[in-house]
Amino acid sequence: MNKRNYNIFFHTHTVSGIVISVALYIIFFAGAFALIKDEITAWEKETPVQIEKAQEINYNRVIDSIKGRGYNLYGRDVRMIAPDAKQQLYVLLSPSQDSTIVNNPDKKYYFFLDAHEYHFSEYYDFYSIGELIYRLHFFSQVPVIGIYIAGFIAVFFLFAIVTGVLIHWKKIIQNFYVFRPKKKLKTIWTDAHTVLGMIGLPFQFVFAVTSCFLCLSALVLIPANYVFDNNQEKTIEALRPMAKTYPLENKKLDTIPDLNVFMEKTHSKWENFTPAQVYIRNYGAENMKFQVDGLLDPNQKFLGNGRTVYDVASQQLISEKNPFENDYLEDVELTIRRLHFGDFGGLPLKFIYFLMALITCFVIISGVLIWLEARNKKNISASQKLYNRKVGHIYLAICLGMYPITAFSFVVAKLLPRSLDPSRETILYCVYFLGWALVAGFFRFLRDNYKTNKYSLVSGGIIGLIIPLVNGLTSGNWFWKTFANAQYEIFCVDFFWILMGCTSLWIVTKLKRPVRNIAHSDLVTSRNIEIKETVDATTLQPTKTLKFMRTKTAILWLFLAIGFIVHHIYGLFSVYYNESVMIEGATGDVPINHHLWRVALEGLALLFFLFTLEIKKSWFRWTSFCWALIVGFFNVYHFIASLFYEASNISELLILALMVLASIFLAKSILAWNKEEIKTALQNQ
Amino acid sequence: MPANRKYLTDSPWQRGAKISAGILGGYIISALLHIALAYWLPNYKLVLITSAYSLYIVWVAIMIVSFMAKNGWRLWALYLIICIVLAVSIYFGKIYNPIN
Numbered sequence: 001m002n003k004r005n006y007n008i009f010f011h012t013h014t015v016s017g018i019v020i021s022v023a024l025y026i027i028f029f030a031g032a033f034a035l036i037k038d039e040i041t042a043w044e045k046e047t048p049v050q051i052e053k054a055q056e057i058n059y060n061r062v063i064d065s066i067k068g069r070g071y072n073l074y075g076r077d078v079r080m081i082a083p084d085a086k087q088q089l090y091v092l093l094s095p096s097q098d099s100t101i102v103n104n105p106d107k108k109y110y111f112f113l114d115a116h117e118y119h120f121s122e123y124y125d126f127y128s129i130g131e132l133i134y135r136l137h138f139f140s141q142v143p144v145i146g147i148y149i150a151g152f153i154a155v156f157f158l159f160a161i162v163t164g165v166l167i168h169w170k171k172i173i174q175n176f177y178v179f180r181p182k183k184k185l186k187t188i189w190t191d192a193h194t195v196l197g198m199i200g201l202p203f204q205f206v207f208a209v210t211s212c213f214l215c216l217s218a219l220v221l222i223p224a225n226y227v228f229d230n231n232q233e234k235t236i237e238a239l240r241p242m243a244k245t246y247p248l249e250n251k252k253l254d255t256i257p258d259l260n261v262f263m264e265k266t267h268s269k270w271e272n273f274t275p276a277q278v279y280i281r282n283y284g285a286e287n288m289k290f291q292v293d294g295l296l297d298p299n300q301k302f303l304g305n306g307r308t309v310y311d312v313a314s315q316q317l318i319s320e321k322n323p324f325e326n327d328y329l330e331d332v333e334l335t336i337r338r339l340h341f342g343d344f345g346g347l348p349l350k351f352i353y354f355l356m357a358l359i360t361c362f363v364i365i366s367g368v369l370i371w372l373e374a375r376n377k378k379n380i381s382a383s384q385k386l387y388n389r390k391v392g393h394i395y396l397a398i399c400l401g402m403y404p405i406t407a408f409s410f411v412v413a414k415l416l417p418r419s420l421d422p423s424r425e426t427i428l429y430c431v432y433f434l435g436w437a438l439v440a441g442f443f444r445f446l447r448d449n450y451k452t453n454k455y456s457l458v459s460g461g462i463i464g465l466i467i468p469l470v471n472g473l474t475s476g477n478w479f480w481k482t483f484a485n486a487q488y489e490i491f492c493v494d495f496f497w498i499l500m501g502c503t504s505l506w507i508v509t510k511l512k513r514p515v516r517n518i519a520h521s522d523l524v525t526s527r528n529i530e531i532k533e534t535v536d537a538t539t540l541q542p543t544k545t546l547k548f549m550r551t552k553t554a555i556l557w558l559f560l561a562i563g564f565i566v567h568h569i570y571g572l573f574s575v576y577y578n579e580s581v582m583i584e585g586a587t588g589d590v591p592i593n594h595h596l597w598r599v600a601l602e603g604l605a606l607l608f609f610l611f612t613l614e615i616k617k618s619w620f621r622w623t624s625f626c627w628a629l630i631v632g633f634f635n636v637y638h639f640i641a642s643l644f645y646e647a648s649n650i651s652e653l654l655i656l657a658l659m660v661l662a663s664i665f666l667a668k669s670i671l672a673w674n675k676e677e678i679k680t681a682l683q684n685q
Numbered sequence: 686m687p688a689n690r691k692y693l694t695d696s697p698w699q700r701g702a703k704i705s706a707g708i709l710g711g712y713i714i715s716a717l718l719h720i721a722l723a724y725w726l727p728n729y730k731l732v733l734i735t736s737a738y739s740l741y742i743v744w745v746a747i748m749i750v751s752f753m754a755k756n757g758w759r760l761w762a763l764y765l766i767i768c769i770v771l772a773v774s775i776y777f778g779k780i781y782n783p784i785n
Binding site: 003004005009010158163213220222224239328329374 | 719
């Protein structure tokens, strides 16, 4: 490869890697735990796991208990996902196709049914820490756009992988055997980055590609839909035979026959066939169907997906897919899912996946550290050094803070009494995300990557070792007992934490600060000298610029406040033109959280406007900068989400776009103002 | 050893053109290519299901190749030509090998 291309690829690898690094680290770290999310839920709930028994579902009883909850099933598709370590059947009810139903005809429902007792429980009845981490894995906590963000991170991850291979291609074999731990810091990170990146390469490539599909499948559907003349039903019928739906026939069945018969028939067809999903389509109608999608034991066949579809009224098999025969069309998606979720080799394979995910985390961190070290040279100005260093502090604080807070949330999740189940989700969210913010803030202000690393490993390791203790003390599920009772699902969570804890404490004993860093205060002093030099060189009047910068910042705050108010008024537009005056469920009282939103957006913007005119202290400048950033992110998010939901409301979109613009200007203006303040202060010294 | 600056694009417009050509142009070309292949290859279903992974691989490949261009505007011009060629082949594919 010529020099130009090498440098270009090197640069694009660096930039794409640095931009996605934090998000990618979060995805991989959360993904490591997401592999065992069902086991984690079982561990938290202490339910004895008997998957064999849980798989024997009585479908007549399922239907009876759904009907017992008052759901009108006629014309709906009932989708049931087989129980796993959670011991629950996950049920989804599609909207009814029957146009004569008036009460909530277009509503979907989803809930759990206990696999043994057929108890009903809402999805949010027990919000597990496993669920939280699994959802964090694809940023589902960010409404609407979270999964797309994760998808684009995956695309750029693929980009970074391929460019990484390209730049190392020539020396890929020699470099694989190179590790020079005694050399300077940068060589250590580079060697580790290359070697571990190389080991994880196939795994990372597979993950990048499969997650592109899982998060951005809409981008695959656009071309496919075009081929089928934008007929989505046709597309799905051709490409995803399992999702085929049938138009409702408006004749009702007099009596619903025994549904378990169809399952028995399916079972008698193939040995070792386990149903994964069961669909009852067009419930109660003349053309009601009973469809079983299942898999062979993965030990027997890697891609063994089969299907039977029975017509309920005539009891006839109308279509089948033999799991012993492969079909490329059906196997692609299964392969993608199998490779991504690692569910074909039992717990040992998940353990390998887990290790690979942690290795990838290390590759990401070492990439950031190379970036930092490569820019820590004599010919780089002090202010630039200071900036790079701060970026490094923030990145590592966010990434490494995730380990102790995850461990801590496990402890909290285990200690939460079952009486708090209704508010479990809120509590776990607060503990995890607020705790994470606190830990990250603490590490950031340590301003020392070595300490950040050490403290996170020590705290994470110790809390990690406490987790099996807490589990044993609260539930009596001591890990040797669960192992002896072959409760491997529950055992594996404790085992993972013991392993994580021991490994991280072992690493801590090996940690040595290799090179003494330049102290933060020294860098600040030399940066100040640099600034002073530039101030002396120019004849500008700093006080005048300063006044201007402050006024500008204040006006931008005012603009934001007015923008929020105008946005609220534009919201009323829909009341004028297309909605009845009172929204559904309105009681005449304004809910307290709506007040809080307005206070936070309009009130705080006005408050910052006012204070900018009066206060110029350093803490205030940084507080307003942080708040401006948060509001800025919110504005960007709000704008994109509105594009999805109310693309027709042009006036609202315009004001939201202006808000995004104003936020950018505001952040820039505060930074400039801050710089000007520092300059003036230095000049007055 | 950050990359040597002398090989990198300095003009923000040029950089913007290359990045947008890589991301946006890359996706459009990749999508059009798969549609065209669906019309011209014997089994369109297999092409479309393959696109579940190949679409992203082709996309990223185009993204990477884009950065090798010397001029971002010419790159866009080239991508437009490729798009037109693919669009024409889709148009005739639809006439000669209709899918239904």
